[in-house]
Amino acid sequence: MNYNRKLNMGLIGGGPGAFIGDVHRKAAILDGSVNLVSGTFSRDKTKSQKAGKTYYIKPNRIFQDHKMMINNELNLSIEERIDFVAITTPNNSHYQIAMDFLDVGFHVMCEKPMTYNVEEAISLQQKVNETGLVFGLMHNYTGYPMVKLARDLVRKGELGEIRKIVVQYPQGWLTTPLEETGHTQASWRTDPSQSGGAGSLGDIGTHAENLSHYITGLNITHVCADLSMMVEGRKLDDDANCLLKFENGAKGLIHVSQIACGEENNLVIWVYGEKKSLEWHQENPNELLVREGNGPNQIWRRGNEYVTEVSPAASRATRLPSGHPEGFLEAFANTYVNFTDTIRSRYLNQIPKSEMLDFPNVDDGLRGMQFIDSVLKSAKNDQKWTKFLTINK
Numbered sequence: 001m002n003y004n005r006k007l008n009m010g011l012i013g014g015g016p017g018a019f020i021g022d023v024h025r026k027a028a029i030l031d032g033s034v035n036l037v038s039g040t041f042s043r044d045k046t047k048s049q050k051a052g053k054t055y056y057i058k059p060n061r062i063f064q065d066h067k068m069m070i071n072n073e074l075n076l077s078i079e080e081r082i083d084f085v086a087i088t089t090p091n092n093s094h095y096q097i098a099m100d101f102l103d104v105g106f107h108v109m110c111e112k113p114m115t116y117n118v119e120e121a122i123s124l125q126q127k128v129n130e131t132g133l134v135f136g137l138m139h140n141y142t143g144y145p146m147v148k149l150a151r152d153l154v155r156k157g158e159l160g161e162i163r164k165i166v167v168q169y170p171q172g173w174l175t176t177p178l179e180e181t182g183h184t185q186a187s188w189r190t191d192p193s194q195s196g197g198a199g200s201l202g203d204i205g206t207h208a209e210n211l212s213h214y215i216t217g218l219n220i221t222h223v224c225a226d227l228s229m230m231v232e233g234r235k236l237d238d239d240a241n242c243l244l245k246f247e248n249g250a251k252g253l254i255h256v257s258q259i260a261c262g263e264e265n266n267l268v269i270w271v272y273g274e275k276k277s278l279e280w281h282q283e284n285p286n287e288l289l290v291r292e293g294n295g296p297n298q299i300w301r302r303g304n305e306y307v308t309e310v311s312p313a314a315s316r317a318t319r320l321p322s323g324h325p326e327g328f329l330e331a332f333a334n335t336y337v338n339f340t341d342t343i344r345s346r347y348l349n350q351i352p353k354s355e356m357l358d359f360p361n362v363d364d365g366l367r368g369m370q371f372i373d374s375v376l377k378s379a380k381n382d383q384k385w386t387k388f389l390t391i392n393k
Helices: 020-029 045-054 066-074 091-103 118-131 145-155 184-189 200-216 305-310 312-316 328-347 362-379
Strands: 007-012 034-040 084-087 107-111 135-138 162-170 220-228 239-246 251-257 268-273 276-281 287-292 298-301
Touching: 007 020, 007 066, 007 328, 020 034, 020 084, 020 107, 020 328, 034 045, 034 066, 066 091, 084 091, 084 328, 091 107, 091 118, 107 328, 118 362, 135 328, 135 362, 145 200, 145 268, 145 276, 145 287, 145 305, 145 312, 162 200, 162 239, 200 220, 200 239, 200 251, 200 268, 200 362, 220 362, 239 362, 298 305, 305 312
Parallel strands: 007 034, 007 084, 084 107, 107 135, 162 251
Antiparallel strands: 162 268, 220 239, 239 251, 268 276, 276 287, 287 298
16 A cells, blocks of 8 residues: 555535534645545435535545445545545434444544444444544544643643533524524434434533543543523423532533523633643633642743643644634644544554544543433432522511
């Protein structure tokens, strides 16, 4: 095989009206090392062909069924066929598509949440371990340089023992019953048959859980959760609040909402240690705020040498000099860079370097599904609530 070439990408999803599939495409090709060459962009043949045409895919490599796509790719030479596939369809289809591609030897990048339920996640983890293929999970927020800096500061002990972790993720786009208007993204995300048992919890709550784990390395041991369907007639949660206990004794809180009127994508994490704390805002991603108990607050800014000295991972994830903002697409692209570098190392029969392996994987996917499952169980249990009693004088 010629290793001095771009990797070939296949895409499942990304048809007319889709959002995240096109983001994957743009991010994967951003650094010039990947070509999108094949795809199943919609189950509707006409829509799939329409999308493939906008992506400049050859007509004979555009399909309406991923199994047809697999059969076609296997009949091509190794250098012509896809090296990996990105799965960007609704949650209920992730598992089978991933299993089918892994079965015939293709590496996989998958959107979150990884599967429809925990049982599928366990099975998929076993398949990835059996095949030894590269599996990536697109929790893109771990791709931001300042998130990597936050992780490295925590892991180096700069904050001391972690005591409290708070993550908020409010959005407002589902404040009204948007799904009733035929809106593609709202329709499947609020449909239990496609999304699974969770709505906002699965869509953005899994990001919050993943971010807390990525930065601190701590696992959640207990949850106390409350889920709500604020919009009348909605079948899945659009608001979630979770109290957390972590393995080291730290406490935490995750609050996510898609009915927070006026909010856009206000993901924020606070990590409080015994010596310092840190704060990162997704809507202002190029800065990391670090506070000391007996000293001045510090604002670390992406692209500076002082960041590189502390966090080579943050430096690796930086393309532009300081003062030139990098954001959402670049974070996606950083995940793809590490994912594809790991694939190339496999082709060369080399052990991937640790910096290449810095992307969410199948283990993160299983943990995310277990988080959803635990929260759903907790939300159905009324025993966690103590009635507030007032005394009338």
